[in-house]
Amino acid sequence: MPNTTLLYNKIPKGVPVAGETLKRVVDDSFNPETVDLNGGVLVQNKALSLDPYQRGRIRDPSISSYSPAYEVGKAFRGYAVGVVLRSDSAKFKPGQILSGSWDFSEYVVLTEEEASSAQILENKEKLPFTTLVGAVGMPGKTAYWSFYNIGQPKKGEAIFVSAAAGAVGQIVGQLAKREGLKVIGSVGSDEKVKFIKELGFDVAFNYKTESTAEILKKHPFDIFFDNVGGETLDLALENINTFGRIIACGAVSQYNVLPEERYGVKNTFLVVGKQLTYRGFIIGGKDLGNFYEEVPRWVASGEIKVREHITRGIDNGEAFVAMLKGDALGKAVISLE
Amino acid sequence: MPNTTLLYNKIPKGVPVAGETLKRVVDDSFNPETVDLNGGVLVQNKALSLDPYQRGRIRDPSISSYSPAYEVGKAFRGYAVGVVLRSDSAKFKPGQILSGSWDFSEYVVLTEEEASSAQILENKEKLPFTTLVGAVGMPGKTAYWSFYNIGQPKKGEAIFVSAAAGAVGQIVGQLAKREGLKVIGSVGSDEKVKFIKELGFDVAFNYKTESTAEILKKHPFDIFFDNVGGETLDLALENINTFGRIIACGAVSQYNVLPEERYGVKNTFLVVGKQLTYRGFIIGGKDLGNFYEEVPRWVASGEIKVREHITRGIDNGEAFVAMLKGDALGKAVISLE
Numbered sequence: 001m002p003n004t005t006l007l008y009n010k011i012p013k014g015v016p017v018a019g020e021t022l023k024r025v026v027d028d029s030f031n032p033e034t035v036d037l038n039g040g041v042l043v044q045n046k047a048l049s050l051d052p053y054q055r056g057r058i059r060d061p062s063i064s065s066y067s068p069a070y071e072v073g074k075a076f077r078g079y080a081v082g083v084v085l086r087s088d089s090a091k092f093k094p095g096q097i098l099s100g101s102w103d104f105s106e107y108v109v110l111t112e113e114e115a116s117s118a119q120i121l122e123n124k125e126k127l128p129f130t131t132l133v134g135a136v137g138m139p140g141k142t143a144y145w146s147f148y149n150i151g152q153p154k155k156g157e158a159i160f161v162s163a164a165a166g167a168v169g170q171i172v173g174q175l176a177k178r179e180g181l182k183v184i185g186s187v188g189s190d191e192k193v194k195f196i197k198e199l200g201f202d203v204a205f206n207y208k209t210e211s212t213a214e215i216l217k218k219h220p221f222d223i224f225f226d227n228v229g230g231e232t233l234d235l236a237l238e239n240i241n242t243f244g245r246i247i248a249c250g251a252v253s254q255y256n257v258l259p260e261e262r263y264g265v266k267n268t269f270l271v272v273g274k275q276l277t278y279r280g281f282i283i284g285g286k287d288l289g290n291f292y293e294e295v296p297r298w299v300a301s302g303e304i305k306v307r308e309h310i311t312r313g314i315d316n317g318e319a320f321v322a323m324l325k326g327d328a329l330g331k332a333v334i335s336l337e
Numbered sequence: 338m339p340n341t342t343l344l345y346n347k348i349p350k351g352v353p354v355a356g357e358t359l360k361r362v363v364d365d366s367f368n369p370e371t372v373d374l375n376g377g378v379l380v381q382n383k384a385l386s387l388d389p390y391q392r393g394r395i396r397d398p399s400i401s402s403y404s405p406a407y408e409v410g411k412a413f414r415g416y417a418v419g420v421v422l423r424s425d426s427a428k429f430k431p432g433q434i435l436s437g438s439w440d441f442s443e444y445v446v447l448t449e450e451e452a453s454s455a456q457i458l459e460n461k462e463k464l465p466f467t468t469l470v471g472a473v474g475m476p477g478k479t480a481y482w483s484f485y486n487i488g489q490p491k492k493g494e495a496i497f498v499s500a501a502a503g504a505v506g507q508i509v510g511q512l513a514k515r516e517g518l519k520v521i522g523s524v525g526s527d528e529k530v531k532f533i534k535e536l537g538f539d540v541a542f543n544y545k546t547e548s549t550a551e552i553l554k555k556h557p558f559d560i561f562f563d564n565v566g567g568e569t570l571d572l573a574l575e576n577i578n579t580f581g582r583i584i585a586c587g588a589v590s591q592y593n594v595l596p597e598e599r600y601g602v603k604n605t606f607l608v609v610g611k612q613l614t615y616r617g618f619i620i621g622g623k624d625l626g627n628f629y630e631e632v633p634r635w636v637a638s639g640e641i642k643v644r645e646h647i648t649r650g651i652d653n654g655e656a657f658v659a660m661l662k663g664d665a666l667g668k669a670v671i672s673l674e
Contacts, residue, residue, distance in 0.1 A: 251606035264601015269588035273403035
């Protein structure tokens with residue numbers, strides 16, 4: 001019973017490379033039945049979440065940022081859901097589902113303190129583990145908290161969502177439809193256009209083959225949910241209505257770009273005259289309101305549809321790289337079931 | 338008794354030109370004693386306010402913006418304070434001080450409706466007319482409302498103010514000192530550095546001779562009061578603390594720049610990770626809270642110092658152009674007393 005880990009092997013320059021930046025390693029000497037827990041907990045991971053923010057953490061550690069860089073030569077990390085196999089701690093017992101952020105290995109030993117900072121999930125709705133790190137995990141919380149708290153949506157308004165087929169974008173669009181908004185979404189393939197139309201988006205376009213500038217001019221909006229930054233943000237600033245809100249969730253177009261090649265946004269001066277509120281956030285530590293009463297139920301009933309791009313087993317980082325490139329349709333996740 | 342007007346003569350390309358963009362014209366046939374009021378009010382202007390936002394209104398009217406373009410061939414307009422000389426309306430009587438936005442002429446005839454949208458000032462503190470369009474007028478309200486409502490200042494925090502010697506900046510810096518903040522200010526001349534140090538700024542520098550990047554790195558801050566946009570905004574994004582607030586008041590560095598030459602801001606992606614709130618506003622229509630109970634009193638007592646750059650009489654636009662170039666020290670105003 002060996003333990004397989006996704007190793008963070010080398011700091012990438014630009015786009016990460018599977019097998020080089022990240023690499024699959026196997027520890028044959030690992031034995032889950034005998035591994036020493038030192039008062040902690042042994043968790044068998046069931047789903048590992050692949051998210052754009054992780055790109056920011058595989059950087060040269062001398063570059064400071066809001067979250068520390070991951071350590072080269074150790075396991076790649078991120079949001080995960082697993083089941084307690086053994087416990088040295090009275091606080092945890094076998095069979096519990098734990099959700100938190102830790103090593104991307106099949107098995108992880110958490111200290112009691114680490115385990116205590118994780119969340120014990122009831123999962124009354126019996127959702128799949130992949131969904132527990134997706135629509136009901138960090139991306140779902142991200143969509144839910146920011147759409148209501150920063151977006152301040154009002155019925156009859158319009159919202160533009162970039163990377164609309166992604167883990168966060170697909171939830172935002174469906175929440176917006178529930179609230180009676182017109183929803184415009186940009187994606188990077190015709191297949192994704194088809195997918196978000198099925199979700200109920202009113203306007204869906206492939207930014208690689210259609211003109212974002214023309215479409216936004218035709219469909220003005222009050223809220224911009226920004227997952228990508230760069231030129232799309234510039235065009236959004238140009239076309240957003242007065243008193244618009246910009247939910248700054250990510251800037252995936254800029255993550256693999258060297259500082260000197262970063263896109264320069266020319267329309268920031270419009271923030272003044274349009275009286276915009278442009279606000280960034282990190283989901284950790286936010287008051288999630290009714291998230292757990294509402295979202296798992298909506299997902300279980302199908303009222304909110306989720307699409308996941310599932311990779312089975314730990315690979316050499318191909319799934320992570322594909323997610324960054326936009327090749328995954330839906331929430332990118334590694335399943336270990 | 339002729340009437341002199343500052344005429345808006347020609348749409349500028351880039352920097353406005355005195356005598357060409359704006360031009361002094363005299364109407365010799367004007368007679369304030371006999372001019373027909375048609376139910377309105379005759380106001381003798383005492384002070385005309387020169388403000389950066391006016392640059393945005395002398396543009397090609399085909400370019401849409403938050404406020405309509407001024408009409409070429411008519412009077413240049415803006416905030417003004419004057420005294421009622423004659424009135425056809427029962428609502429107004431001679432001697433009253435009116436504050437509002439209208440033609441930059443020595444005399445203006447306002448309709449009853451226009452006069453009703455103006456403010457009647459009591460001026461209990463007997464402040465000079467120039468101050469009524471400055472610290473106690475639009476720039477003072479701009480500073481006061483946004484510093485508290487967007488800035489959300491907390492004692493012990495730090496604020497960085499660009500164009501800190503200007504009409505708005507000088508008030509913001511002094512409000513911030515009152516609230517126990519560390520205040521950093523950038524200005525465009527050594528004379529202005531001296532001036533804002535006299536106002537109590539903790540750090541004052543001339544961005545033309547010192548490195549903004551280095552100074553901001555040495556003095557991190559929680560609030561950025563942005564009057565200038567462009568590169569200063571980019572450096573502020575880089576150096577502002579997590580949970581920082583950016584008060585987007587103006588972008589004077591970009592007003593005279595053609596669209597293709599606009600500065601591209603590369604650090605907008607930091608809005609996400611630093612969880613910044615970046616908010617623009619226009620002062621019209623805002624709830625000013627205790628502004629009138631506090632600011633006129635503070636100015637009268639000298640607790641808030643004001644510096645005005647006063648031009649006597651209507652010129653050919655030289656004073657306006659100088660204000661845009663940053664050549665005025667303090668609030669730029671035309672006095673007609």
